[in-house]
Amino acid sequence: MSIDIRPGTPADHRAMAGAMANALLSPAPDDEAWAKSAPSWLETPSFGAWDGDECVGSASQFLVDTTVPGGARLPTGAVSRVGVLPTHRRRGVATRLLRALVDDACARGLALMSLRASEATIYERYGFGMAGESASVTVDSARARPLRAAPANGRIRFVAPDDVLATVEPIYDAALHRRPGMVTRPATWWERYLAKAITLGTASHVVVHEREPGRPDGYAHYDVTWNDGGPGLGGGRGKVRDVIAADDATELALWAFILDLDLVRTWTAGERPVDDVVPGALYDRRAYRVTGIDDEQWLRLVDIDRALAARTYNPVPDSVTVTVDDQWIGANCDTWRIGADGAERAHGDGELRADISAVSAAYLGGITWRALAATGRVVGPADAVERADQLFATRPLPFCGSFF
Ligand SMILES: CC(C)(COP(=O)(O)OP(=O)(O)OC[C@H]1O[C@@H](n2cnc3c(N)ncnc32)[C@H](O)[C@@H]1OP(=O)(O)O)[C@@H](O)C(=O)NCCC(=O)NCCS
Helix, strand or coil, rough: CCCCCEEEEEEEEHHHHHHHHHHCCCCCHHHHHHHHHHHHHHCCCEEEEECEEEEEEEEEEEEEEEECCCCCCEEEEEEEEECHHHCCCCHHHHHHHHHHHHCCCCHHHCEEEEECCCCCCCCHHCCEEEEEEEEEEEHHHHHCCCCCCCCCCCCECCCCCCHHHHHHHHHHHHHHHHCCCCCCCCHHHHHCCCCCCCCCCCCCCEEEEEEEEEEEEEEEEEEEEEECHHHCCCCCEEEEEEEEHHHHHHHHHHHHHHHCCCCCEEEEEEECCCCCCHHHCCCCCEEEEEEEEEEEEEEECCHHHHHHHHHHCCCCCCCEEEEEEECCCCCHHHEEEEEEEEEEEECCCCCCEEEEEHHHHHHHHCCCCCHHHHHCCCECCCCHHHHHHHHHHCCCCCCCCCCC
């Protein structure tokens, strides 16, 4: 029987969630879990794959905005819940689901698509490029103290569970411009991230930093679990979930607070920028150990004109021309001249030629054109590659910090 791909309706969502869970080798949601996640399906354009009455695959995208170099924000499909049942794999079902999502993103006028990949081998064929990495880290608090940081001149206070959501969202939104790759977080994400922190009686805490009373400019969200022997004997293990602040000084003030907490010896953080300011601020920078570096955000330019025009470029004298190939979006196949003053369509062949997945990887300025050229993803003379890097490079490096 042929597989039918169609937009997910509310009547389809639970079967789609079951198929996705099965694909990820997880149990299908029970009634309680489904009651929690059903609202997020309603706000998410999705597609299901059906073999008769059986749902055999799903793919969806949350609607968010991504910060691009220079601070503009672009509408983005945050792709999630991609899965195909083990019984129906390698028959092109995911390819058709992703194609439906890309077409949907074009129809909605989105400029970008973004995702977190379960495996790094899947998404390049669909035009996505690995645009930014993240680090998982461990910090030994005794060796880390005292921190060396510019004074933040504020105070730190705990936030009561009932006030957490209303407090952290505006701080996060005000900090969105700080790194390319950061995304707006829909309400359903906040509820998921902060599920424990908004529940009384859990060891999950949110503190805010205030420079002036009542005007918080940063927050930290962390959890603690006890080693055998409890607080007094074994000590605790802390997990830093989020540290978001208006500037580096405030971010470090929050880290100083965390690392100074009694009874906790080791802190872990699952997602930190690879150019984190924290290690350089520690008394002993080796107290901060990177335990892994992973690909974080995979990006796809959907509307290349809008994407290239929205970001800024470094003020270097020379421009570069790039010819782009995109197997799925014909309007993205052309040549662009990119210079300090912006990007525009140009005639003829560009100095560089690249697939949309490579341009998407380079777009946020964290992955170099040089690295892409070294692996054959970008073709052209070395001086043009060098000019592209001078124009595109961004600091701080791209980092998202939101998992979806
Ligand atoms: C990843 C997954 C969605 C792919 O579904 P699928 O329907 O088998 O994919 P397709 O048949 O459309 O495959 C398209 C191509 O991708 C390749 N491919 C698919 N999954 C791959 C994987 N995990 N690793 C390497 N290549 C993969 C296929 O071999 C095929 O290559 P080809 O075009 O050269 O023949 C499916 O295997 C799955 O559900 N995996 C577990 C859940 C998961 O990882 N989801 C992704 C979350 S980000």
